[in-house]
Amino acid sequence: MSELTRMGAADLAQAIRSGAVSSVEVTQAHLNRIYDVDTGVHAFLHVSGEVALEAARAADARRSAGESASSLDGVPVAVKDVFTTAGIPTTCGSRILEGWVPPYDATVVSRLRKAGLPILGKTNMDEFAMGSSTEHSGYGPTRNPWDLERIPGGSGGGSAAAVAAGEAPLAVGTDTGGSIRQPGAVTGTVGVKPTYGGVSRYGLVALASSLDQAGPVARTVLDAALLHEVIGGHDPLDSTSIDRPLPPVVEAVRNADLSGLRVGVVKELGGEGYQSGVLARFDDAVKLMIEAGAEVVEVSCPHFVYGLAAYYLILPSEASSNLARFDAMRYGLRVLPEGVDAPSAEQVMNATREAGFGPEVKRRIILGTYALSSGYYDAYYGQAQKVRTLIARDFTAAFEKADVLVSPTAPTTAFKIGEKLDDPLAMYLNDIATVPASLAGVPGISLPSGLADEDGLPAGLQVLAPAMADDRLYRVGGALETMLQERWAGPLLDRVPKLEVRT
Amino acid sequence: MPDEPASITRDEVAYLARLARIDLTDEELDHLAPQLAVILESVAAVKEVAAQDIEPTSHAVPLTNVFRDDEVRPCLTAEEALAGAPDADQSRFRVPRILDEEA
Structure with missing residues (x-):
């Protein structure tokens, strides 16, 4: 493993800027690492080596000319397969989009390209972002670099695993109910779900439009902030995009300080149902925050216990409507029904959706169709909206008592592949701590809190802030990361076991 | 309706699958119906919350209509738009018949 594939993005950017290393060298080192270990990890669905090297050469040419496209110019990035990429296949982890090459870039992708970040490839995910383990990908699961028998979280398990395995210094993901934060927790990486509307949704294959939010995946809190600044901010192509300046997230990391900060521990996000090692690392981190001068209070958010139920009604409802676009007419798969002469459009649609969608997608489409059907709408979807x-309102009340809220990100460390695959309710419980922020649109970060004693696997801590106060996530995350790394004598990711290298 | 226990039958799942335009197989229906019943029973917890007077939230942030000037902007060419089509003919999407043959 090359030293370049262990470095953070800020350090790589600095090395490229100073001329110590070229973007082509950095990009090639990561492409080599992908070649070496991705047979085992399977973080990528598509590797776009030529696209990446061409962008890297352009970054090196800019540097020679004394120019720079951004603070991350020349630093490569992996992109979750939910973002459309012109000229690079986009499948969203589904067979129904196999081989589809979109004719346009998502805004996040065009901003990455404009900022000079070479795109290494597209990362694996649960089909249409439905899942918490990446096992629901139509192309096989991604494996957790900490233990290849275990899940890397989901839906953005590919992005998180790529960053944890040294295959990419940075990645972008999307978080609808925890799909950036929960994979971050179980892989020992940093993941941020910005305020809803903080990053453009243009060009995202939509899951639940009122919840979907794109954000950064990184090795450090500073790296996440740098990437957040590249992809964030108003976009006229997304009518829900916030037309206000991005909060100063990079500055917040650089001036991270906890003194006088009121930190609320959410009573309902902990205790029963949470693994002891996850809770122990969380308690350790809270103690560190107190030592650093934070004022820790307990807050109660009584309706959070209904969050998962509301989420698993609202999400399938919106998804069943959004996924109606996969109709076998304009793009994607078209399957003709067997034994039917001159089938109708409707018959082709029925056969295509049967063949192209996996079990979890079907489950959620049926559930959403039920929740929205007449006679049930008020009792299910309507009540979930209330x-x-x-x-x-719970968040509003809590943020009167505290500047930020904290909890474990996920109730457990990474579980074994296959363990919860056919038990949807057990799978949904992974999102218990992450969905409240999604429902309220407030921002959240997950950062590693350490390794659980019982299994030696990473646990995550989540920080939540009021809408548009994303900078507070970075202030707390940056300060906590510094204290934790002092205790660990280095980054947690340095302890990822050596991966088998292809010979 | 809110007082009925949450449940879903195999026939209902088959009906919903028709509405959702998915040709589920018999095996899938056998498997899905009991699974969905368990999920529904769990998510029915939302009914326990007394919320008659509460306004529903459809979006996390307040939404207002966004206008833009009606200006000509570049867009996809016909070739680009058709590039991913399962079937195309004379710069158009070619689709299976949309009417019954007897009609």
Whole structure:
């Protein structure tokens, strides 16, 4: 493993800027690492080596000319397969989009290209971002670099595993109910879900439009902030994009300090159902925050216990509507029904969706269709929307007592592949701590809190802040990361076991 | 309706699959119906919350209509738009018949 594939993005950017190393060298080192270990990890669905090297050469040419496209110019990045990429296949982890090459870039992708970040490839995910383990990918699961028998979280398990395995210094993901934060927790990486509307959704294959939010995946809090600044900010192509300046997230990391900060521990996000090692690392981190001068209070958010139920009604409802676009007419798979002469469009649609969608997608489409059907709408979808209001009010009340809220990111460390695959409710429980922020649209970060004693696997800590106060996530995350790394005598990712290299 | 226990039958799942335009197989229906019943029973917890007077939230942030000037902008060419089509003919999407043959 080359030293370049262990470095953070800020350090790589600095090395490229100073001329110590070229973007082509950095990009090639990561492409080599992908070649070496991705047979085992399977973080990538598509590797775009030529695209990446061409962008790297352009970055090196800019440097020679004394120019720079951004603070991350020349630093390569992996992109979750939910973002459209012109000229690079986009499948969203589904067979129904196998081989589809979009004719346009998502805004996040065009911003990455404009900022000079070479795109290494597209990362694996649960099909249409439905899942918490990446096992629901139509192309086989991604494996956790900490233990290849275990899941890397989901839906963005590919992005998190790529960053943890040294295959990419940075990645972008999307978080609808925890799909950036939970993979971050179980892989020992940093993941941020910005305020809803903080990063453009243009060009994202939509799962649940009122919840979907793109954000950074990185090895350090500073790296995440740098990437956040590249992809964030107003976009006229997304009508829900916030037309206000991005909070100063990079500055917040550089001036990270906890003195006088009021930190609220959410009573409902902990205790029963949480693994002891996850809770122990969380308690350690809270103690560190107190030592650093934070004022820690317990806050109660009584409606959070209904968050998962509301989420698993709102999400399938929106998804069942969004996924109606996969109709076998304009792009993607078209399957003709067997034994039917001159089938109708409707018959082709039925056969295509049967063949192209996996079990979890079908489950959620049926559930959403049920929740939205007449006679059930008020009792399910309507009531879930009211719960959403109550959860938002819980946040408002909690943020009167505390500047930020904290909890474990996920209730457990990474579980074994296959363990929960056919038990949807057990799978949904992984999102218990992450969905409240999604429902209320507030921002959240997950950062590693250490390794659980019982299994030696990474646990994550989540920080939540009021809408548009994303900078507070970085202030707390940056300070906590510094203290934890002092205790660990280095980054947690240095302890990822050596991966088998292809010979 | 809110007082009925949450449940879903195999026939209902088959009906919903028709609405959702998915040709589920018999095996899938056998498997999905009991799974969905368990999920529904769990998510029905939202009904326990007394929320008659609560406004529903459809979006996390307040939404207002966004206008833009009606200006000509570059867009996809016909070739680009058709590039991913399963079937195309004379710069158009070619689709299976949309009417019954007897009609």
